[in-house]
Amino acid sequence: MVNRVVERLRLYLFVSLLFWVPELSAFDLRHEPISPLPAAPTLPSQKAELGESLFHDVRLSQDNSISCASCHNLAKGGTDNQSVSHGVNGALGSANAPTVYNSALNFMQFWDGRALNLREQANGPVHNPVEMNSNWPEIIQKLSQDRPLIESFARLYPDGLTADNIRDAIATFEASLLTGYSPFDRWLKGDAQALSKQQLQGYRLFKSYGCISCHQGANVGGNMFAYLGTVNNVQSYFQQRGTPININTPDYGRYNVTGELEDKYLFKVPSLRLAVKTAPYFHDGSVSTLQEAIRLMARYQLGREIPDNHTEAIIIFLNSLVGEHPRLTP
Amino acid sequence: MKSPRLSVFLVPLLAISFVISLFFVIYDSDLHLNKQRANLLLDLQKLDGGLDREILLISSLQQQNYDPVTQATAEIRALKGQLIDRHASFYGQLNPAFDLKLSAYASIIEDKITQAERVKTAAAIVRNGLNYLPQIIDDLHRIDHHNSDQVLMIANQLYRHYIFHSTLDADDVSQAIEQLKADNSTNPDQHFFIRNLNLHIQGNLKAQQALSQLHEDYLQIPSAKTFSQLHQAYRFHRAQEIKQGEHYSTLLLAICSLLLLWLGFLFRKLAISHQSAEKARLRLRDGVDSLNEAFALFDQAGNLVLFNEPFKHCYPWLKVDLKVGINRQLLLNKIEPHIAQTIHASPDNDNHRHNLQILSNGHCYLSNETPTAEGGEVWVRIDVTHSRHNQLELRKLSRALEQSPVSVVITDLNGNIEYINPRAEETSGYTKAEVIGSNPRIFLSDYHSDNDYQQMWQALHAGQEWQGIFRNKHKNGTLYWESATISSLRNDANEITHYVAVKDDISAKKQAEDELRMNAAVFETTREGILITDAKSRIISVNPAFTQITGYPLEEVRGKTPNLLRSDQQTDEFYADMWTSLNQHSQWSGEIWNKRKDQSVYPQWLSVSAIKNAQGKVQQYVAVFSDITQRKQQEHKIRQQANFDALTGLPNRTMLKGELQNTVLNASNNQHCSALLFVDLDRFKAVNDTMGHAVGDTLLQQVAKRLRHEIRDQDVIARFGGDEFVVILQTIHSTEHASATSQRLIDCLREPFDLQEREIYIGASIGISLYPEDSTNADTMLRHADMAMYKAKERGRNQYQFFNAEMRDQVRNRTELEQALRLALQNNEFELYYQPIINTRNGKVESVESLVRWSHPERGIVSPADFIPMAEETGLIQPLGLWVFEHACQQMQAWCELGLTELSVAINISSSQRHLGFNAAAAQALITKTGVNPNKLIIEITESMFLDGSEEAITWLNELKSLGVMLAIDDFGTGYSSLSYLKRFPIDKLKIDRAFVSDLPDDEDDASLVKAIIAMSHSMGLTLVAEGVENYEQLDYLKGLECDLIQGYLYSKPVPADQLPDVIRALEDPARKDAAEAYNFII
Known part of the structure; x- marks a missing residue:
């Protein structure tokens, strides 16, 4: 009898929840330094489709060996999980490939912010001799052999196949790569059950240690520059890394773009949305585990040593940032 | 007329287009663009303010989510991009000064964004410091109660500093920290905490200052001022534009007013011209009606505009249809059925038609249809019914004359031609134009006498008719015959006005008669x-x-x-x-x-x-x-002479060749064997020499008869030449057949011949070659049989000999050698050796003789005795000779440069070279090419060169001599030439053949011969060279005879060019006077 009452109560509760959940979305967001990911912009899907095929098109590289997806593998969190990427003819790149997911939300592109948007970004790998080692005239010449592709461009762009339009199509596709509907986003939108206790505890630590100062906003980072070694001397970072600073590598950060001394070691703060999926870490890809990355960040950015149980807690929180995208988790 | 009309249209047109463009200038510079620009500026101002607000929030740590500022930055950057985009509405559209302002503002915005980024980074640092401080105090509190109060106080001071931004508070914080550090310097546990605290607080103070400074700097960026300058400049620009627009409007008004005035003026002008046009039309109507000719005018569309009364009478059946406005085609359709005939009076072109219209009612009109300038047409009809009738009559008569098959010529009383008909033109060749006005005499040839003409004129003057025949001359000069009747022509008053000649061309008839006569003569004769x-x-x-x-x-x-x-x-x-x-x-x-x-x-x-x-x-x-x-x-005789020997009546060599080829062909076709016997008479020469040619000829005839007798009919015997006969045995069954026949032939010739009542004995040697064993073609068969015959002769008389393997080898060897010789020149296998020639008087080497050596890569050194004759036979002597000449000259030049300037070089030239074209010109070319001194060149030739003694040989020698070279006779004494014979030639030297020297001085014959030669040559001023001197006895003997020059192994064998200077030095060395020593030295 008691069981039946309990069963019934459960049913009522479920039904009432059904009505209550839609109401939830009408609630104000929780007031937190991190905001939920916006819905993917309603972009022209045909262009995105074209962009996706170009994203996987090896003809963009000099010897037809490499596509955008070679280094930004959509199933691997939008990176290649390598310290530095391999270019044409096995050339080694100089910087760690950042994830392409949510990259549309970044305030600038590349570690040193040398591109203002995704369209500009596409020029970088294409021309880089250790990446695709090609150029637009050469690419257009190759793509011009492809009749269906030319027809697609003619359909979508008044001026057909041009470098601008290739960049636009790829950027359009990339802008659609948003990993929304993460547990954390759901929690932000009021779903109290979305996060576990441990995750919430991790989030508290993330804030109390001050990680949140830089890793905030919808992309949990990606909207400001920060010095590597804000608190501690940056030299000791490079010393512990084992390889000296090389001015030809991206170690100097934004200085390579502006030439201003005060921009030395200034880097774009990376997004932590898919941090748990995009090892290794840092601009040089020198750190292979998230634990080590958090430990080094605390030491150089916050001037603190962080106990292991706190590191683990923060990692548990970071897991709750991973959202969904058909290409990420098919 | 044209230019005023043009201006009437052009001026208003220009004015209207000007007005329209003016309108667009005003219209376009207004509204749309301005709105766009104003919106852009407005948006920028708004976003700029928004950015300022966000930065203020961030720097005051009010805002920790940077997404809004990132958003603002992106938008402001996008707008900035539009501001300086050349393809957008602003940049490059107004003026350069304004562009500068745009660029300035854009760069200010960029500065601002950069500064904003720095503020973002600094704010994050400050925020973290503030976040950490309570925690560190908490940590401290947990381990050390005593200091925590002090730390708390420091923290309070710090927060106060954050609130009031007071330097005093900052200093207090620093002091308190120093104090804390001093108090706790001894306790190591606490020391770590204090040091950490110090680090963070100091860092925090610094970060706070940096943030304040950055924000200050940010606020210092004069974006508002720059923007207001930009905005002001734009407003000024707008104001100017509006002002200009007003000017344009005024101008527009003025031009419109002018255009209206112009329009009024045009209307007035139009009315006046309309009046005058009406007047002109009436005048035209009057004029047309007064015409006798029928007249009709059609406009451009083909509609009748104007016609007159006579036109109505022309086509009376038209009646009511004929009215203004009717279409020309319609009219034509109504007229055409009544037209019986249309005669084109003038060459038809599309525009002007001049026709003769004959209507079915018998009327006849001259019809003119002419296009007007407007594009219409004018019809004029003139009634010519009467005059046409007369004309037709006349034309008939005229045509009779024109088409008459007889020539008609009409002259005036003076005999000047006034008319000739086409037939007369055709017959005479002159055109009408050429003869009109001239006298008929131009037709005449000079066949007739003046008397004939006088008689004719007398008859004509007497008014009689004259008949006769002319032989006239066509314009192209040919003559023709005409029968003519000339009569006088009288007018109504019976006065003679003209003479008429009617003539008929009778040339063809006359010619046929002549031909008939000629043919008969041919037939007869x-x-x-x-x-x-x-x-x-x-x-x-x-x-x-x-x-x-x-x-x-x-x-x-x-x-x-x-x-x-x-x-x-x-x-x-x-x-x-x-x-x-x-x-x-x-x-x-x-x-x-x-x-x-x-x-x-x-x-x-x-x-x-x-x-x-x-x-x-x-x-x-x-x-x-x-x-x-x-x-x-005659044909038979010629064939006989060509193919048969006149003496013996046997086939000659020419026919033999043909027969032999047939034999080879037959044998090859029928697979049987044949043999060729080459018969050479022994001792025939002796008979010929002793008993005379007549007897020799008789002997040959008898030989031929005997030989013919001994062979079968099918076999062929031919006289090959001189005392040589060739027998072809067409088929043989065995070699014995050939040998038996040969033996029979030899035997029959062994029998004595009766000649001049004497018994003569001769004999024969026979060489046999077989087909197909020995050779498969006619030429080689002959050659092989010839070779075999020589072998037979060597073996003694009256023998026959088969061609055999040994001879074949000889042939092959020779062929191979010949091949090798051809290659030798290409492969550079020849080398020149030089043998010194010493002057006996002073012991000096005066000259050297160049001698060619051939070292074949496989055969080794090939003897010149083997290859020189072969080179001569094959003609290779020519390139080889040139090679020798050129290289000897080059060598001589090389020695000359080494200091051997007095050394002469002798080069051998064979008679074959002369026949192959070597001459003074060729020598001169090589001398010039190598640059040698020709005076030091000796050309050695053999006696055989003079054997023919021809003028050409002498000329050839003289030309060579004229180059300046010396000429020497080589191998003197072996030939037939006598010394006196040599006088005819420009010779400098004689070389006594080694055959005479070798047995000196023991052989008395040779000794006396050499003595005589030396004496005579001295008397003729020739220098003498003795060849082949090998020992002292010879040398002493020759020296005794005052022989000038000595050549031989006694001094030196021939040596390669590079050794020669050493050899000469050794020979001329006074210390080695003894020639033998020199010789040994060289060996």
Whole structure:
């Protein structure tokens, strides 16, 4: 009898929840330094489709060996999980490939912010001799052999196949790569059950240690520059890394773009949305585990040593940032 | 007229387009663009403010989510991009000064964004410091109660500093920290905490200052000021534009007013011109109506505009249809059925039509249809019914004259031509234009006398008719005959006004008569017999030559068939073929044997033609033939002479070649063997020399007869030349057959010959070559038999010899050597050696003789005795000789440069080289090329060069000599030439052949010969060289005879060029006077 009452109560509760959940979305967001990911912009899907095929098109590289997806593998969190990427003819790149997911939300592109948007970004790998080692005239010449592709461009762009339009199509596709509907986003939108206790505890630590100062906003980072070694001397970072600073590598950060001394070691703060999926870490890809990355960040950015149980807690929180995208988790 | 009209249209047109463009200037510079720009500026200002607000929030730590500022930055950057985009609404559109302001503002915005980024980074640091401080105090509190109060106080001071931004508070914090550090310097546990605290607080203070400074700097960026400058500049620009627009509007108004005035003026002008046009129309109407001719005017569309009364009368059936406005085509359709005939009076072109219209009612109009300038048409009709009737009559008469088959010439009383008809033009060759006005004398040739003409004129003046024949001259010079009738022409008053000559060309008739006469003469006089039969082959006529050849006069053969001439030499088929050809091609020719009246048979060349009438039916046959008996005989003789030896009557060499080729061909086809016997008489020369040529000839005839007797009919015997005979045995069954025949031939010639009542004994040697064992073609067969014959001769007389393997090897060896020799020149296998020639008087080396050596890569050194004759036979001596000449010269030049300037070089030239074209010019070319001094060059030639003693040889030598070279006779004494004979040639030196030197001084004959030669050559001023001197006895003897120069192994063998300087030095070394020593030294 008691069981039946309990069963019934459960049913009522479920039904009432059904009505209550839609109401939830009408609630104000929780007031937190991190905001939920916006819905993917309603972009022209045909262009995105074209962009996706170009994203996987090896003809963009000099010897037809490499596509955008070679280094930004959509199933691997939008990176290649390598310290530095391999270019044409096995050339080694100089910087760690950042994830392409949510990259549309970044305030600038590349570690040193040398591109203002995704369209500009596409020029970088294409021309880089250790990446695709090609150029637009050469690419257009190759793509011009492809009749269906030319027809697609003619359909979508008044001026057909041009470098601008290739960049636009790829950027359009990339802008659609948003990993929304993460547990954390759901929690932000009021779903109290979305996060576990441990995750919430991790989030508290993330804030109390001050990680949140830089890793905030919808992309949990990606909207400001920060010095590597804000608190501690940056030299000791490079010393512990084992390889000296090389001015030809991206170690100097934004200085390579502006030439201003005060921009030395200034880097774009990376997004932590898919941090748990995009090892290794840092601009040089020198750190292979998230634990080590958090430990080094605390030491150089916050001037603190962080106990292991706190590191683990923060990692548990970071897991709750991973959202969904058909290409990420098919 | 044109230019005012043009301006009437052009000026308003220009004005209107100007007005329209003015309107667009005003319109376009207004509204749309301005709105866009204003919006852009407004948006920028708003976003700029928004950015300022966000930065203020961040720097005051109010905002920790940077997404809004990132958003603002992106938007402001996008707007900034539009501001300086050349393709957008602003940049480059107004003026350069404004562009500068745009760029300035854009760079300010960029600065601002950069500064904003720095503020973001700094704010994050400050925020973290503030976040950490309570935690560190908490940590401290947990381990050390005592200091925590102090730390708390420091923290309070710090927060106060954050609130009031007071430097005093900052200093207090620093002092308190220092104090804390001093108090706790001893406790190591606490020391770590204090140090950490110090680090963070100091860092925090610094970060706070940095943030304040950055924000301050951010606020200092004069974006608002720059923007207001930009905005002001734009407003100023707008104000100016509006002002300008007002100007344009005023201008527009003025131009519109002017245009209206112009329009009014045009209207007025139009009214006036309309009035005057109406007046002109009425005047035209009046004029047209007064015309006698019918007149109609159509406009551009083909509608009748104007016509007059006569036009109505022209086509009376039109009646009511004829009115203004009716279409021309309609009118034509109504007129056409009534037109009986239209005669084109002038060449038709599309526009102007001048016709003669004859209506079915008999009226006749001259019709003119002419296009007007407007594009319409004018019709004019003139009634010519009456005059046309007269004209037709006249034309008929005129045409009769024009088309007359006889020539008609009309002259005036003075005889000047006024008219000739086309027939007369054709006959005389002159055109009407050429003869009008001239005298008919131009037609005349000088055949007729003046008297003839005087008689003619007398008759004409007397009013009589004159008839006669002219031989006239055509314009192109040919003569023709005309019969003429000349009469006088009288007018109504019976006065003579003209003379008319009616003439007929009778040249053709005259010519036919002449030809007939000529043909008869040919028929009568030709040497070829002619026979004419009717279609049934019955003889109608023959000519005298026929009678002469056959012996038959016409009377005997008339009515008979030519069969009576037939011999039985031809078959019936022959005649059948002949008739077939005659029936098909109407003609036949060929050689035929016929019979004379005296029954003798003779060859004739006969041509028969069938003469057909117009219907193609045969009328007659004409046979023409010539007696070719004599020609046949001559042909036979010529063939005989060409192919047979006149003396023996045997086939000659030419025929032999042909027979031999046939034999080889037959043997090869029928797979049997043949043999060729080469017979050479022994001792024939002696008979010839001792008993004379006549006896020799008789002997040869007898030999031929005996040989012929011994062989089969099928075999061939030919005289090959001189005392050589060749026998071809067409088929042999075994080699024994050939040897037996040979033996028989030898035996028959061993028998004595009776000549001039003496018994003469000769003999023969025979060489045999067999087909196909020895050779497979005619030439080699002959050559091989020849070789075998020589072998037979070597073995003694009266022998026969087969060509054998040894000889084949010889041939092959020779062929190979010849091949190698050809390659040797290409492969540079030749080398020149030089043998010194010493002057006996001073012991100096005066010259060297160049001698060619051939070292073959496989055969080794090949003897010059082997390859020089071969080179001469094959003609390779020519390139080889040139090579030797050039290299010897080069070497000489090289030595000259080494200091051997006095050394002469001798080069051998063979007689074959002369025949192959080596001459002074070739030598000169090489001398020039190498640059040698020709005076030091000696050309050695052999006596054989002079054997023919021809003028060419002397010329050849003289030309060489004229180059400046010295000439030497090599191998002197072996030939036939005598010393006195040599006087004719420009010789400098004699070289005594080694044969005379080798036995000196023991052989008395040689010794006296050499003595004589030396003495004579001295007397003739020739220098003497002794060759082949090998020992001292010879040397001493020659020195005793005052021989000038010595060459031989005693001094030196021939040596390569590079060794020669050493050899010369050794030979001339005073310390080595002894020649033998020098010789040994060199060995």
